[in-house]
Amino acid sequence: MEKTDQVEILIVEDNPDDAEMALRALKKNKLANNILVVDDGEKALDFIFARGDYKERSSKNRPKIILLDLKLPKVSGLEVLKELKANKKTRIIPVIVLTSSKEESDIVESYELGVNSYIVKPVDFDKFVDSVNDLGLYWLLLNQQPSV
Amino acid sequence: MINNAQYCLILSLVLIAAFVCAISGAKANCFPGDTLSIASEPDYPPYCIIDEKGHADGFSVELFKASADAVGFEVDVKIGIWKKIMNDLAEGRIDALPLVGRTPEREKLFDFTMPYLSLHGAVFVRKGTAGINSLEDLYGKEILVMKDDNAEEFVRREQLTDKITTTNTFEEAFRTLSSGEYDAVVTQRVMGLNLLEELDITNIEALNFQVPGFRQDFCFAVQKGDTLLLERLNEGLSVVIANDIYKELRSKWFGPDAGKQKSLKEVISIVLLILIPILIILILSWIISLRQQVKNRTKSLNKEVEERKKVIDALKISEETYRNLFQNAQVGLFRTRISDGQILESNEQLAKMFGYPGRKEIIADYKTSENYVDPGTREEMLQQIKTKGFVQNFEARFYRKDRSIFWASYSARINHEQGWIEGVVEDITDRKEAEIELRGLKVNLEKEVVARTIELNEKVQKLDKSQKAMLYMVEDLNRITAELKEERRKLQASNQELEAFTYSVSHDLRAPLRAINGFSKFLLDDYAERLDDEGKRFIDTIRRNASKMDQLISDLLNLSRVSRSEMRLSDVDMKSAAFEVFDDIAGVQEKKEFEFVVGDLPHAKCDPTLIRQVWGNLIDNALKYSAHAKIKKIEILARQKKEEITWCVKDRGAGFDSRYIDKLFGIFQRLHKEEEYPGTGVGLAIVQRIIHRHGGSVHASGEIGKGAEFCFTLPRSHND
Incomplete structure (x- = not known):
């Protein structure tokens, strides 16, 4: 795992198999650098806002x-999304929801909360x-974040 | 002796007195006849003396009595010496003095009436004395005066001479002069002359010239402040002067003025001077008074005339009012003779009521005794009116002149002296008829009410029963509602469980499949060189099965979603929907190969998303099962009936064995091998479920190798 200050891709995924597959998929796309995997919503928020276990890192x-699974222990993916999009500093971070379900309610709610993209984890x-x-390719190479 | 100036004075006094009299009218005699107590001196001739009987007498005493009498007083005269009677008046023991010379000293003690006499001084000398013709001639002469007399005051004040000698009395002075001593005595003329006569001195005479400045005014005096008596005495004095008593008294006591006798002409002119103004004033006063009286009387008479006129007018109006009331009254007014009921007086209304053209015709023609329809009622009425004196609202039937009958109500009173009955009568025929009708109606109404009441009671009883039944029903309904609520709650709960279950399935059941598939792939990628072909085939099989299971799960979720999702009905253009669906699901190759024919499709009222799924599944099946067919043609058509519309998808593909038609729409049911035609057997089950949710039905027909036709029917009520 890379230094937390240099993390470019945050994966929030509680299933280690899914996480490993995601990492492998990223690696196959030459995007393996600076990836951090956390396994619940609380850790994801702690990392992003530099608190709890991550209070040493710079929140800047x-x-x-962020690749975000919806079904998570403690703080659900939708709650994480809601908090991120409610904060002025974090709502510009692109969030892609990764889920195994095509359940409409999830999709609708995610878009209402301002998710940037949505993909169903295919078998x-x-x-x-x-x-x-x-x-x-789209998010990291073509789309430049505005510097805040 | 009384000169013109005095006359003028007297005249003016008289005028004032006359005027007062004229104004006050009879007032002068209205005062009480009190007795005035006065006192007189014994020896002041001729003013105050004592007569032979010892009573007071003299000019002043008589003048006082006459004046008092003129204003209604009696007088009681006492006699006393000057000094004493003066004190008596000052201290209020007497009311007045008849003769008091007015001097400044006395004015402090008494109030004075107007002077009735002014005495002038005179110079007395011995007869034969020459050289004294005026007051100036007295200078250097020896003069005698009584001590403290106003004569002494006068000669000293005027300094008539430087040789003044005083005596105690004038008698002494005159006797001294008579004896040849001294040159003159100065005193009052009248008193002096009288005194000389009394003393029988003859050699002394009064010089015949005036002594200006030596004059004394004599008045009646009253106690200081007794203004009421003073006024009365002044008034009396004026009257006495005016009516000549004064003059008579003067003549009596002083005799006719020799040498001063007035001529007849003078007397007449004086009399005229006095009388004419008095007369004029009296006449004027009388005229004024008379005019005033006439004016007052005229005024009161006018008023009286006016009032009488008013009374007469009022009486006229009143009479007319009553006449009008009587003649135009809307009720009949009558007077009848008790004995036979003969009409004696009537108004027009009464005549009309009894069928006569006018009151003249009815009077003396109509006898009530003969015209009572029920003669008994007249007897009854007579009995009542004789005992009570009146009847009120007595109702009876009468014959009119033409023998028709009417109902009358009358009120009347009896006049026993005149032997008649008088009162008012009203035709109440209409009212009576209405009453009778009402009575009839009332009886009917009562019957009706009884009948209705019975009917109502029956209905009420029935209603009671119905109500009870209703109550039971309501209870049942409440119970059922409660049960339904409970069921609904349970249903909601199980729906929630189902939601949770499907969610869980869609997420959790897939994760292991992903892992199986994913890690199998990693095995192939990372360890390919260590696996032979058989090993690789096994791994492929694992992966294929994992994918199939994923497909099954997806289809199951799909089916579940069809059942759970909310339906939103709207108007759907079925032709466009079919084209769009074909366009979506057909691949490029299929679009080239297939003939896709769509007929005239009516619109449908349904959920657009779900109906697209129906079209999708049916067209997908048609494509799939035509894959190996020679004729690749899909037809879409509709059949309309009165109650329903049927849409169908027809192909010329593999078809099916119609024996297994029942299994077509069952879940996971397949009639073909998966190797031939891939699928999970859920598509048609979804179609059936969607159509059933719309209240419609599905059916299919087909023949192996010739094709199949799948149809769905929706009721028209859904499409209207």
């Missing part, structure tokens, strides 16, 4: 992208790699 260094790993590839 924000990840360039077929190849499709997953393609999706990550598309997203990574």
Whole structure:
């Protein structure tokens, strides 16, 4: 794991298998650098706002992208999303919701909270790699964040 | 002796007195006849003396009595010496003095009436004395005066001479002069002359010239402040002067003025001077008074005339009012003879009521005794009126002149002396008829009420029963509602459970599949060189099955969502929907190969999302099962009936064995091998479920190798 101040991609995922597959998919897309995986919503918020276990890091260094699972222990993915988008400093961070469900209520609610993109984790790993590839290229290479 | 100036004075006094008399009218005699107590000196001739009988007498005493009498007083005269009687008056023991010379000293003690006499001084000398013709001639002469007399005051004041000798009395002075001593005596003329006569001195005479400045005014005196008596005495004095008593007294006591006798002409002119103004004033006063009286009387007479006129007018109006009332009254007014009921007096209304053209015709023609329809009622009325004196609202039927009958109500009183009955009568036929009708109606109404009451009671009883039944029903309903609520709550709870379950399935069931598929792939990628072809085939099989299971889960969730999702009905253009769905799901190759024909499709009222799923599943099936067919044609058509519309998708594909038609729409049911036609067997189940939710039905027909037709029917009520 890289230094927390240099994290570019934050993955919030409680299933280690899914996390590993995501990392592998990113790696296949040459996006393996500076990735941090946290396994619940609370840790994700602590990291982003530099508190709790992450109070040593500078909150000015924000990840360039967050991959967020919805079904999480403690603080759910929707709650994390809500908090991020309610804060002026963090709402510009692109958030991509990763979920195994196509349940409409999840999709609608995520978009209402201001999610930037949404993908269903496909069972077929190849499709997953393609999706990550598309997203990574789009968000990290083509889209420059405004510097705040 | 009384000169013109005095006359003028007297005249003016008289005028004032006359005027007072004229104004006050009879007032002068209205005062009480009190007795005045006065006192007189015994020897002041001729003013105050004593007669032979010892009573007071003299000019002043008589003048006082006459004046007092003129204003209604009696007088009681006492006699006393001057000094004493003067004190008596000053201290109030007497009311007045008849003769008091007015001097400044005395004015402090008494009030004085107007002077009735002014005495002038004179110079007395022995007869034969020459050289004294005026007061100036006295200078150097020896003069005698009585001590303290006003004569002494006068000669000293005027300094008539430087040789003044005083005596105690004038008698002494005159006797001294008579004896040849001294040159003159100065005293009052009248008193002096009288005294000389009394003393029988003849050699002394009064010089015949005036002594200006030596004059004394004599008045009646009253106690200081007794103004009431003073006024009365002044008034009396004026009257006495005016009516000549004064003159008579003067003549009596002083005799006719020899040498001063007035001529007849003078007397007449004086009399005229006095009398004419008095007369004029009296006449004027009388005229004024008379005019005033006439004026007052005229005024009161006018007033009286006016009032009488008013009374007469009022009486006229009143009479007219009563006449009008009597003649125009809307009720009949009558007077009848008790004995036979003969009409003696009537108004027009009464005549009309009894069928006569006018009051003249009814009077003396109509006898009530013959015209009572029920003669008994007349007897009854007579009995009542004789005992009570009146009847009130007595109702009876009468015959009119033409023998028609009417109802009358009358009130009347009896006049026993005149032997008649008088009163008012009203035709109440209409009222009576209405009453009778009302009575009839009332009886009917009562019957009706009884009948209705019975009817109502029956209805009430029925209603009671119904109400009870209703109450039971309501209780049942409440119970059922409560049960329904409970059921609904349970349903909601189970729905929530189902939600949670499907959510869990969609997330948790997939994660292991992803891992199986993903890690199998990692195995193939990372360890390919260590696996032979058989090993790789196994891994592929694992991956394929994992994907299939994912597909099954998706389809199941789909089916579940169809059941759970909320339906939103709207008007859907079915033709466009079919085209769009085909466009979505058909691949490029399929679009080239297939003939897609859509007929005239009516619109439908349904949930657009769900109906697209129906079209999707049916068209997808048609494509899939036509994959190996020679004729690749899909037709979409509709059949309309009165109650419903049916839409169908027809293909020329594999078809099916109609024996298994029942299994077509069952879940996970398949009639073909998966190797031939992939699928999970959920599509048609979803179609059926959606159509059932819309209240419609699905059906299919087909033949192996010739094609199939899948149809769904929606009721028209849904489409209207």
